[in-house]
Amino acid sequence: MTLLRRTPSSTSRATERPGAAGDASSTPPMVLAEGVCKSFGHLQVLQGIDFEVARGEVAVLLGPSGSGKSTFLRCINHLEKVDAGRLSVDGEPVGYVERGGRLHELREKEVAARRTEIGMVFQRFNLFSHQTALENVVEAPTQVKRLPRRVAEERARELLDRVGLADKAGSYPSQLSGGQQQRVAIARALAMDPKLMLFDEPTSALDPELVGEVLDVMRDLAREGMTMVVVTHEIGFAREVADVVAFMDGGVVVETGRPDQVLGRPQHERTRSFLSKVL
Amino acid sequence: MAATQQGSSTIEPATVQPPRLEAVPVRHPGRWVAAVLVGLVALSVVVSLAKNPNLDWPTVRRYLFSDLVLSGLWTTVWLTVAAMAMGVVGGVVVAVMRLSANPVLRVVSGAFVWVFRGTPVLVQLIFWGFLGAFYPTTTIGIPFTDVVFFTGRTSDLVPATVAALLALGLNEMAYASEIIRAGIQSVDSGQVEAAHSLGMTSGRTMRRIVLPQAMRVIIPPMGNETITMLKTTALVSVISGHDLMSNIQAAYAQNFKVIPLLVVASAWYLALTTLLSVPQGWLERRFGRGVAAPGPRGGLGRLVSFRPGASS
Ligand SMILES: Nc1ncnc2c1ncn2[C@@H]1O[C@H](COP(=O)(O)OP(=O)(O)OP(=O)(O)O)[C@@H](O)[C@H]1O
Ligand SMILES: [Mg+2]
Numbered sequence: 001m002t003l004l005r006r007t008p009s010s011t012s013r014a015t016e017r018p019g020a021a022g023d024a025s026s027t028p029p030m031v032l033a034e035g036v037c038k039s040f041g042h043l044q045v046l047q048g049i050d051f052e053v054a055r056g057e058v059a060v061l062l063g064p065s066g067s068g069k070s071t072f073l074r075c076i077n078h079l080e081k082v083d084a085g086r087l088s089v090d091g092e093p094v095g096y097v098e099r100g101g102r103l104h105e106l107r108e109k110e111v112a113a114r115r116t117e118i119g120m121v122f123q124r125f126n127l128f129s130h131q132t133a134l135e136n137v138v139e140a141p142t143q144v145k146r147l148p149r150r151v152a153e154e155r156a157r158e159l160l161d162r163v164g165l166a167d168k169a170g171s172y173p174s175q176l177s178g179g180q181q182q183r184v185a186i187a188r189a190l191a192m193d194p195k196l197m198l199f200d201e202p203t204s205a206l207d208p209e210l211v212g213e214v215l216d217v218m219r220d221l222a223r224e225g226m227t228m229v230v231v232t233h234e235i236g237f238a239r240e241v242a243d244v245v246a247f248m249d250g251g252v253v254v255e256t257g258r259p260d261q262v263l264g265r266p267q268h269e270r271t272r273s274f275l276s277k278v279l
Numbered sequence: 280m281a282a283t284q285q286g287s288s289t290i291e292p293a294t295v296q297p298p299r300l301e302a303v304p305v306r307h308p309g310r311w312v313a314a315v316l317v318g319l320v321a322l323s324v325v326v327s328l329a330k331n332p333n334l335d336w337p338t339v340r341r342y343l344f345s346d347l348v349l350s351g352l353w354t355t356v357w358l359t360v361a362a363m364a365m366g367v368v369g370g371v372v373v374a375v376m377r378l379s380a381n382p383v384l385r386v387v388s389g390a391f392v393w394v395f396r397g398t399p400v401l402v403q404l405i406f407w408g409f410l411g412a413f414y415p416t417t418t419i420g421i422p423f424t425d426v427v428f429f430t431g432r433t434s435d436l437v438p439a440t441v442a443a444l445l446a447l448g449l450n451e452m453a454y455a456s457e458i459i460r461a462g463i464q465s466v467d468s469g470q471v472e473a474a475h476s477l478g479m480t481s482g483r484t485m486r487r488i489v490l491p492q493a494m495r496v497i498i499p500p501m502g503n504e505t506i507t508m509l510k511t512t513a514l515v516s517v518i519s520g521h522d523l524m525s526n527i528q529a530a531y532a533q534n535f536k537v538i539p540l541l542v543v544a545s546a547w548y549l550a551l552t553t554l555l556s557v558p559q560g561w562l563e564r565r566f567g568r569g570v571a572a573p574g575p576r577g578g579l580g581r582l583v584s585f586r587p588g589a590s591s
C-alpha cells in the first residue's frame with residue numbers, strides 16, 4: 001500500500017523512517033545548500049542560503065512573503081540558475097557535473113534528465129489544461145521516460161487511486177476543484193518516481209475546506225519515506241510532519257532546527273514575530 | 280438578515296414539504312417577430328435580384344461551371360492551400376525563433392518579419408515573378424570562393440507558379456508567425472514550468488504542451504488569414520498566373536459582361552469560404568478541449584443552428 005514504487009533500498013528505508021535522518025552519514029544529503037545567492041537585476045533575493053535536508057527527511061520552509069522561499073525551491077530544480085554558492089541534490093551539483101576537478105555546465109537535455117528525479121508541486125497546480133487528469137499523469141512517463149502507454153496508464157490509474165481520484169481520470173482540470181487539481185498534480189509528479197519532492201505553497205490557493213485533502217496526501221507521502229521540501233504556512237502540518245523547519249527572511253535562513261525548537265522555542269526575534277502573526 | 284430569520288421561524292422544516300414548482304424559461308416573442316421581418320426582407324431582395332435583367336442569369340449559369348472558371352478555381356484553391364501550409368509551418372518556426380533565447384535566431388527572424396510584413400505583397404509577387412530580370416543566373420556555391428555546386432537560369436528555376444507560391448507563402452509566413460507568437464505567449468508560463476519540472480526539454484514542451492494550447496487562440500485569426508489568402512491569390516495575375524479572379528477578368532475584358540461574371544466569382548468565393556468554416560469549426564472544437572466554455576460553433580453550424588427557445 002505505498003504511493004511509491006522505487007528501488008529496493010529506498011523502500012526498505014521507508015520502514016526505518018524515524019532514524020532516517022541519523023543514518024545518513026554515509027550517503028550525501030539529498031539537498032545541500034551552502035551560501036546560495038541569487039539576484040534578479042539589482043534585487044538580491046537569496047543572500048547566502050545554508051540549508052540541508054537528509055534522505056527521507058521532510059523539511060518545511062517558513063518565512064514572510066518575498067523572503068525568497070519560492071526562488072530557493074526553484075533553484076533546487078534548476079528552474080532558476082544560482083549566481084554564487086554551492087547547491088547540490090543527492091551529491092551532484094545542480095546544473096553542473098564534476099569531471100576532473102572542474103564543474104562543467106550541463107546541456108539542456110542533461111538538466112532535463114536531472115529534473116526527472118525531482119518532483120515539483122506548484123501553488124497554482126499548473127495542470128496541463130488541454131489534457132485530462134489521466135493524460136496529465138501519463139504525459140511525462142510516456143514522453144520523457146518512453147514507457148509504453150499501457151504500462152504508464154496502469155501506473156497512472158494506480159496513482160490517481162492513491163490520491164483518491166480514480167473516478168476523475170477522464171476529467172479536464174477545468175472540471176476539477178482546486179483540491180482535486182492539486183492531488184492530480186501530486187500524482188503527476190509521483191509518476192516519474194522522483195527521489196525528492198518540492199512543494200511550493202501547495203495549499204495556499206485552496207479554499208479552507210479543501211486544504212485537508214491535499215495535506216492528507218502529503219502526510220502519507222512523508223510516512224512512506226519520501227524526501228520532501230515543503231514551503232507552507234500550515235504550521236500544524238509543519239509541527240506534525242516535518243523533521244526540520246527552516247525560517248527564512250530577507251534571503252537567508254535565519255533559524256533552522258526541529259519543529260518543536262523553531263516553532264515552540266524560537267531563538268530569533270524575527271522568527272518570533274513571524275510566528276505570532278501566522279499562529 | 281431579519282427577514283430570513285423571521286421566515287425560518289414561521290416554517291417548521293421537517294413537516295412542510297415545498298411544493299414542486301414548474302420553472303418557466305424566459306420567452307422571447309420579439310425574436311420571432313424579428314425573424315419573420317428579416318425573412319421577408321431577405322426574400323424580397325432575392326426575388327428582386329432574380330428578376331433583375333441586368334444581372335443576366337443565363338450568362339451566370341453559362342460561366343459558373345465553364346472550363347475557364349473551373350481551371351481558375353483549381354489554381355486559386357491549390358495556391359491558397361499550399362501558401363497557407365507554407366505560412367503555418369514556416370510561421371511556427373519563425374515564431375519559435377523570435378521567442379528563442381538565442382540572439383542570432385531572434386535577429387534573423389525579426390528581420391524576416393520586418394521585411395516581408397513591411398512591403399506590399401504585390402511588390403513581393405513582382406519581385407519573385409521577375410527574379411530573372413534581377414539575377415539572370417542562379418549559382419549555388421561557397422561565397423567568396425570559386426567553389427560552385429550548381430548554376431542555372433533563374434527563369435527556369437522559378438517559373439510563375441513557383442514565384443507565386445514563394446511570394447504568397449513567405450508573406451503569409453511573416454503574418455502567421457506573429458499570430459502564432461501571440462498564441463504561444465498567451466499560454467500561462469506555469470504550464471512551461473510544470474513541463475520542465477517533469478524533465479521535458481524546451482522542444483518537447485513546445486510541441487506537447489504549449490502549441491496545442493496556443494492553437495485555441497491561433498485558429499480564429501488563421502481562419503481569417505486563409506480567407507484573405509483566397510482572395511489575395513487574385514494578385515498573381517500580374518505575373519500571369521491563372522487564378523479564378525484573373526480568368527474572370529480576362530473573360531469580361533472580352534465580352535463586357537462584367538456584372539454577371541463578378542456574380543460568378545463572388546458565388547465561388549462565398550462557396551469556398553463557407554466550406555472553410557467546416558474544418559475551422561472542427562479544429563476549434565478539437566483544440567478547445569478542456570476549456571470550460573466551448574467556443575462558438577463553426578460557420579456552417581451557426582447557419583443551421585437556429586434553435587427556438589425551450590418549447591415544451
Ligand atoms: N523572475 C523574477 N524576476 C524578478 N524578480 C523576481 C522574480 N522572481 C521573484 N522575484 C522577486 O524575488 C523576491 C522573492 O520572491 P519569492 O517568490 O522567492 O518569495 P516568496 O518567499 O516565495 O514569497 P511568497 O510567500 O509571497 O510566495 C520577491 O521580491 C520577488 O518580487
Ligand atoms: Mg512563493
